[in-house]
Amino acid sequence: MIERLLLGTVADKPHIVLKDAHGKLLFEECFTRRGFDSSYTIVYHSHAPMPDEGYAPTQRGWPKPAATEASHARRLFHAEKTTRTGKALDARTVLLTNAQIDIGVVRPTEDDDAYLANNDGDDVYFLLHGSAECETPFGTLSLKQHDYLWIPRSLPHRFLRVEKDAHWLHLEMKRGMHLPRQYLNELGQLKMDAPYSHRDFRRPTWLPKSTDKATVVIKRDGRFWERKTAAPLLDVVGLDGFVYPLVFPIHRFQPKTGLVHLPPTIHATFAGEGALVCSFVPRLTDTHPNAIPCPYPHSSVDCDEMIFYCSGNFTSRRGVGPGAISLHPAGVPHGPHPGAYEASIGTKSTEELAVMVDTFLPLHPTQEALAVEQADYHGTWK
């Protein structure tokens, strides 16, 4: 979704005849975003993609988030203690929700037997622990620890070769996602001062093939339907377009260091309507002799802030470990824990690794979040 991808065999021009080596007509599918007004990919199938052998509501998937009141306190959720496991399709726990984003974790313990096609948003996965392979009709991608995986809305995908103890952050970006506009020139090319380049993203390089029919679980408005395809799902012989799965390894993000502490916007990685995804990676700290490298206390009065802690000594917070999720709501000042601000003076680098999401609508903890909440977190600034 950052540049055109051309894989396999395509026709000389869209919407004209293309046949396989045996003279059989191939079927086009135009996979489009924002109606027919935004990016799209044209794929060529060996079979018509429409016929089903079955289509019915299913109990597969995960519970529709049961939102509680939006938070007016600083909260900490031990996402590493959630208990929904099994196949990745079913092993998700939504912890924070609003009309524009769901934030949760996936803790798969088995390979998927079905594909998820999430019509409710773009799916973003961040692998804290546990490698895997993501298979889609638009290509297969190998995933390693600390990779982001970006699956465009409704693209069927499943996870195979899931490593033991997998623990992934999952964002459902309900209004889609894109790269921050300020990183792109007028032609859509990443500018030279962007924090990543086109070479930092991994795109599909081959199309998986299978003659097997497939089960696709479609999510729409929080409900799940199970579709048994009448033809193989993995029958794509070629694709051409801007919509496809994409991997970005977080350690390819190039952080900026200033004379003094720079605001979190320099960590912006992905943007969606009402949500900004930021990557905090190990980096050198500020160069002014009297700089205070630790984040200053702040009141970002229009944003709720979620942080998913990954590794390193997170400079500003104590008592949070890998996999924990903090929520600092708009309207409540937040900042370093007592002692961290002063202790950071003179430090030259930080090893922290974390993913942050700022949202403009209030984030509502779910009932499942309350089950893993650390009750005394708000008061830990005393």
Ligand SMILES: [Fe+2]
């Ligand atoms: Fe903050």
